[in-house]
Amino acid sequence: MSLELFGHPFSSYTWKALIALYAAEVDFEFRIVDADHPENVAVVQSAGPLGKFPVLRDGENLLFEATTIIDYVSNHHTTSEMLIPADADAATGMRMLDRVFDNYVMAPMQNVVDEYLRAPENPDMARIGEARDRLERVYAWLEGWLQFYPPLDHVTLIECSAAPALFYADWVHPIAATFPRLRRWRTHLLRLPPVAQCVEDARPYRQNFPPGAPDRD
Known part of the structure; x- marks a missing residue:
């Protein structure tokens, strides 16, 4: 099976x-x-x-x-070390970044979405502002981190975590021009074939994004 x-x-x-x-x-x-x-x-x-x-x-x-x-x-299900390396220290570093994207990017993005689900006509803008402030702070951290992480043409645990997190986070709080590395990296991630396939497969559902999906990506 x-x-x-x-x-x-x-x-x-x-x-x-x-x-x-x-x-x-x-x-x-x-x-x-x-x-x-x-x-x-x-x-x-x-x-x-x-x-x-x-x-x-x-x-x-x-x-x-x-x-x-x-x-x-x-x-x-793979003999490759592409997703997660066998080296323990390298794997620990990847898992640390995985938690960054789940806890500090996906989580506040979801907070914004949840607020629009809770009250579509009257979301609590204070809560939304707090979530966007958290995203702005992590965008700044990632901008600095990207000095040491060149864009890869293959996928690791980091890309698996970062691509969906940044795709949707940028919808609720656009990545500003003051974070050029992060903007370029998001664009690079969306062009990776496994990510591009997810983007296309999700396209028919965009009208369901609670805050409203932007006309891009």
């Missing part, structure tokens, strides 16, 4: 796992999780405590959390 990934094409964390699978050229079946596929919803609900996707099914194994899925794919 081939691997199965359960998720949604518009989900940032589903992208994160998809990018790894595409980059590693792993055979898998994508199972969309939506109201039209209750059997897939049931698998996701059974996997983790909050029933969140993505979920990877490999035979009888069910794994949730995108970073865990990437670790598993790297360990069991």
Whole structure:
């Protein structure tokens, strides 16, 4: 049986796992999780405590959390060290940056989205402002970090985390011209073939982005 990934094409964390699978050229079946596929919803609900996707099914194994899925794919479904290196210190560095993108980019981006979901006509602009302030601070940190991280033409755990995080974060709080390295890197990430495929597959769902999707990317 081939691997199965359960998720949604518009989900940032589903992208994160998809990018790894595409980059590693792993055979898998994508199972969309939506109201039209209750059997897939049931698998996701059974996997983790909050029933969140993505979920990877490999035979009888069910794994949730995108970073865990990437670790598993790297360990069991590719002989390459591309996604996560075998060197312990290099892997630790990658995992640190993975947490930066999940906790400090994706999280405040989602805070903005959640506020528009909570009150579409009257979102709390103070909460949104706080989230955007956090994004501005991490943009500045990433701008400095990028002095030491050249754009790669292959995908590692860092690219898997950064691409969806920066794609959507820039929608809720555009990366200013004062962060030229970060702007260039986001553009580079979106051109990587595994990322570009996710962008295209998600395009039909853009009208569902709560704050409103920009007419770009």
